[in-house]
Each structure stands twice: as structure tokens, then as C-alpha cells.
Amino acid sequence: MMIFRFLFYPFLTNDYLKYGTLFKRLIMVVTRFAPSPTGYLHIGGLRTALLCYLWARKNNGKFILRIEDTDQSRNSVEAAEAIVQAFKWLGLSHDGEIEYQSQRMDIYKRYIQKLLDDGKAYHCYMSKEELNELREEQMARKERAMYDGRYRDFTGTPPEGVEPVVRIKAPLNGSITVEDGVKGDVKFEVKDILDDFIIARADGSPTYNFVVAVDDALMGINTVIRGDDHLSNTPKQMVVYEALGFDIPKFYHVPMIHNKEGKKLSKRDGATDVMAYKEMGYTPEALLNFLVRLGWSHGDQEIFSMDEMMEHFDPKDINRSASIYNVEKLDWLSAHYIKNMSNTKLAELLEYFGLVLSSHDKREILLDVLKERAKTLQDLADLISEILTAPVVYDEKAVAKGFKGDAVEILHAFAEKLKSSENLHLPIDYHHVMEALVAEKEIGFGKIGQPLRIALMGKLSGPGLDAVMSIIGKEETLSRIESAIKANS
């Protein structure tokens, strides 16, 4: 028997793994992203959306987009549009039609009625004033503010002139355990967190914890990946699942993203709108790569393509602790992706920043030289215009440092040499001219480099001068030298 096990053990585990993945495929993974309509896609929302997307796609499942607009339905369509736009920019997609909770009121009403009929929910005629009064009394006694269940078994005549709310009959004792894929089992005592919470307001509209549970169940969502600020809502939603006889999905509550102060990211922290990152010149690759590494990792790997994210991501590997949102790494990633992007792609993307390079004959040189230096597409665009337009101001300190001694004379000599040179195209051609001058005059490279740099760029930093001259051409080079001499001597 021992020998049998020993021999077959590898095969057994192999089978187990095989059936494991097969089993996974049989139950299709359905995830969802369910934002409330704020008008734009929030950076924190994007992270959970990305994780839901990755997991659904990896498993050939579905990723559903649902707009949670039960209360503020005014601009939910615009909000959804903004989210879809952002998804489009990022290359994410959702399956099926966008679901609007505001259009599903009939469904919710039906399920509320069902609970009423089953005796699992009841009308409560307590007015808001009475409720507030009760709360204040409880607070004064340092008790937890909760509904006291006074209408739970009410059979008398309801008071006049009060539109009732509907409350669900929550368990009165015991505990509820959320089996969370990230946090582990989280146990809540009923007495600490539950009361008969409202599932329909006086005007008949359903409340959040009710509709979320109903929708998730009805839409077949079996994997809920969401922010851990929802963890304490989960027991309430489980009460609804229970009452309606629905299967409870697998929960993954991912930690919040914090700001530098260690608090939940808010509008005050600057760019929370995902599209603001597009405006700033970040690429989708960089942003997604940055976000996926917040709270998740795969060994020492830092750079992930979309395919690699999909290949390696598993929500069970998400960290338990919150992470701080730090743009330095995003900048590094962004620079990395720009450096490694093809010039064709870059030129395409730069059009969004008002730069049309298709007609420029030195486009390749220009982009090769500058993409090493840019953190964002906006940077790149700025760097390009900096070269393409002649300097209007000359940095004072630079002039003081570089435009002294016989600088003007050397510049003149260089200009003359340029004029008499033919067939100047590539950086190397201009380099030869500089070399010739340096040799002839028996000076260091810096002697011509510094004043020339000021003439061309207006300052002492920037890309190689031979490349700059090659890009702007002989005539423009001469013109800039002349202007610089005129302005600074």
C-alpha cells in the first residue's frame, strides 16, 4: 500500500490539479464593477474594476458593469458614459449591457413584496422624528444606536398619516461569518452590528444593501471583488441572501488605497479622476501596471503587460493591508513604457497633446532622442516643442556661465563652418563639423558646446547638440546662433 501511494502520488496530485482547473471552468466566474454615479471613474474604483476584469477574463468568465443609482438617478447615464470612456481609454471592457439600478425598480419591489408575503419583512410606522429620538436616548445611555424592533410583530392598527418603511427581519442573536478570500473568516456578532434594517424607504424605493444583494444574485455574480470599506455591509447583504434563498457569492474585500497621510484617498488628494491621468500624459499601460502592483505582487516582477497580469493574477494573493498611493513609482513606470514604445505609437499618442509629427522628416531622431527623457507624454510633447521652437528667453545664469570670453567669436567661426558645409543630415554630420572646429581652434568641446547649447536651447541642459541640429536643420541652426549672438553680446 505504501509503495502504491509512493508510486502514484505524483500522478494523483497531477490529476487533482487538472480537475481543479477543469472544475473552475465548469462554474463560470462572473464578477462585477458597481460604481455609484459620481460622474467619473475614480482611481480607487479603477483598481477594483481592474482586478474584477482580470479575474473574469482569466477564467473566460463575465465582467458586468452596474450603475448603482437608486438614489441619485439624475446623471447616471452621463456617469456611465464617463466610465465607459475611461474603460475604452484603458482597454478594459465589460460584458453585456450596462445595468442601471434605477431601471430595475419593479424587480426590487417584487422581491420586497415577496419578503413581506413570506413574513420575512414588515412595515414599520415609526417616523423619522421618533427614530431620532430613540437614537438620542440610546446614545445618552452609551448604547449602540439601533432600531428596537417595535413593529416587528405588530398586528394592531397602524398610526394615521405615516408612510411606513419596510424592514427586514434580521436574526436576533448569534453571529454571521463572512468567509472572505482576502481577510479570512470575519465573524460579526449580531448584537453588535445588526438590527431590522430598512430595505424600502417610505417612498417605496429600495435601499443599497438590499438592491446589491438582489442584483448580485440575479445577475449570477459569484465572485464579488470590492473595497474593504464594504466589509461591514456584507453581513447585512448576507441577511438578504438568506431571506431570499440565494447562494452567497465568494467575497474578496481588497484593502483601500490611502493617501500620503494614511487616510482613504479623497478628492483633496489631487487626481482621483482616471481621465485626469490621460490629460497628464500617463499611458494606460503604466497606470494599470501601477495599480495592479498596489496590494498584489508576483515575486520580484515589476513590469506587467495585460497578458502577464491576466496570467498571474489571483484574488487570493491580494494583500491584507492598505497601501499608500505614491506617484513616484507611477512616474517611473510611465517613463519605462514611453522609453520602450515605438515611435509610430508615440507619434499617434502625441496628437492628443496637439503635436502632429507625421510631416517632420527627422521624426525618428527626434523621438529616439527625447523619449529617453520624458516621464509622461505631456513631458515628451513639451520637450519636443522646446526643440522645435527657437528660444525666446535665454537663461541668465547659463548665459553668464557659457557666453563669456571668446564664446561669441567661436560661435561665429562655427556658423561659418556650417555655412560652408554641404549634405548635413544626420547627427553624425553635425558632429563632424563640431569636431573639425575643435581640432582647428585647439579648444575643448565645452568651449563650443556651452555657447551653442545656449543658442539652440536657451539653457545649459538638453539632448545632444548634434541631434538637435540634425532635427532643426542647418538654416534654423544658423538663425538661432545669429539671434543668440544678437541678444547676448
Next chain:
RNA sequence: GGCUCCAUCAUCUAAUGGUUAGGAUUCAAGGUUUUCAUCCUUGCCAUAGGGGUUCGAAUCCCCUUGGAGUCACCA
């Protein structure tokens, strides 16, 4: 305040109970570059504190401290 979660460099994170606590970003120094940036090399920097369990703890348990989230007829 109640409940819940969390705790490794400044930041993002690795580490079957056995590593010299690893990588990346930032920062610093050096090299390359006539300059700046890139790039390369090197360096600085962490297991919150205290108890246990164990031959051995960043890892398991307890306490303390600190932080966060949440407590609506908002979502």
C-alpha cells in the same frame, strides 16, 4: 465610542517556522554623457513594542501601542 480590519526599509512589496531579511521606487555617491536626462555600478534604509510556544519566530498565540474602515429612510 461600538464593531471590524491592518502592522517588514520613506514608499510598493518578497521571504514551506531555519536567508547575511530579497527586489523595485525614492534618495546619495561614482561611472557613461562636452551638459541635463537616460543607462550602469555601489551605497543608505525595515520585521511597531512586550510577553509566550519552539532547538529555532518577520512568520504561530496573547497583550499593548499605532493606523484604517464602518456604524443613515447615502451608496
